[in-house]
Amino acid sequence: MTDLVLVRHGETVWHAENRYAGISDIELTPRGHEQAAELASWAAGAGLAAVWASTLSRAVITAETAAARAGLSVRTDARLRELDFGQGEGLTSAEMKARFPEARAAFEADPAAHPLPGGEDPYAAAERFVAALGDIAAAHAGGRVLVVAHTTAIRLSLCRLLGLPLGEYRRLFPGWTTAP
Numbered sequence: 001m002t003d004l005v006l007v008r009h010g011e012t013v014w015h016a017e018n019r020y021a022g023i024s025d026i027e028l029t030p031r032g033h034e035q036a037a038e039l040a041s042w043a044a045g046a047g048l049a050a051v052w053a054s055t056l057s058r059a060v061i062t063a064e065t066a067a068a069r070a071g072l073s074v075r076t077d078a079r080l081r082e083l084d085f086g087q088g089e090g091l092t093s094a095e096m097k098a099r100f101p102e103a104r105a106a107f108e109a110d111p112a113a114h115p116l117p118g119g120e121d122p123y124a125a126a127e128r129f130v131a132a133l134g135d136i137a138a139a140h141a142g143g144r145v146l147v148v149a150h151t152t153a154i155r156l157s158l159c160r161l162l163g164l165p166l167g168e169y170r171r172l173f174p175g176w177t178t179a180p
Helices: 030-044 057-070 093-099 101-109 122-139 151-162 166-172
Strands: 003-008 048-053 074-076 144-149
Touching: 003 122, 003 151, 030 057, 030 144, 048 057, 048 122, 057 074, 057 144, 093 101, 122 144, 122 151, 122 166, 151 166
Parallel strands: 003 144, 048 074, 048 144
Antiparallel strands: none
């Protein structure tokens, strides 16, 4: 059996401001680089067979730091990217409530059934992410693989893999630790 270790990339400027980054390519903060270094310390002794990342730079940089300490190179897969939040990209919850209050309220009630305006279908995002995980697991059968990706994509895929309602991902997986 393959051991997949799913990790969110380090903190970005938009995350520090609680903005939805989605598919926007946002730089890591100094704290984000520290988090990548903490992950690298873990990766050095984790017995990793491979390191994979989303194609977005925040994930690649986080993964490269860990891969270097593990003596590996990073492989990327665009299917590991974050959910596209459409018109919500770069906005805070308060800004969304001011710009499109009805859509934001529907999103809060059931984010899988009501993605943000112009945003990606969460069901399709979960399927693409799970497919990528399946391919990665098959390519490294029996090994431990670090996968550096994004909060919402990981939460959606966990719901999909565990047979939980996708619309509950924000409630079922509400918080994240920043240490590996």
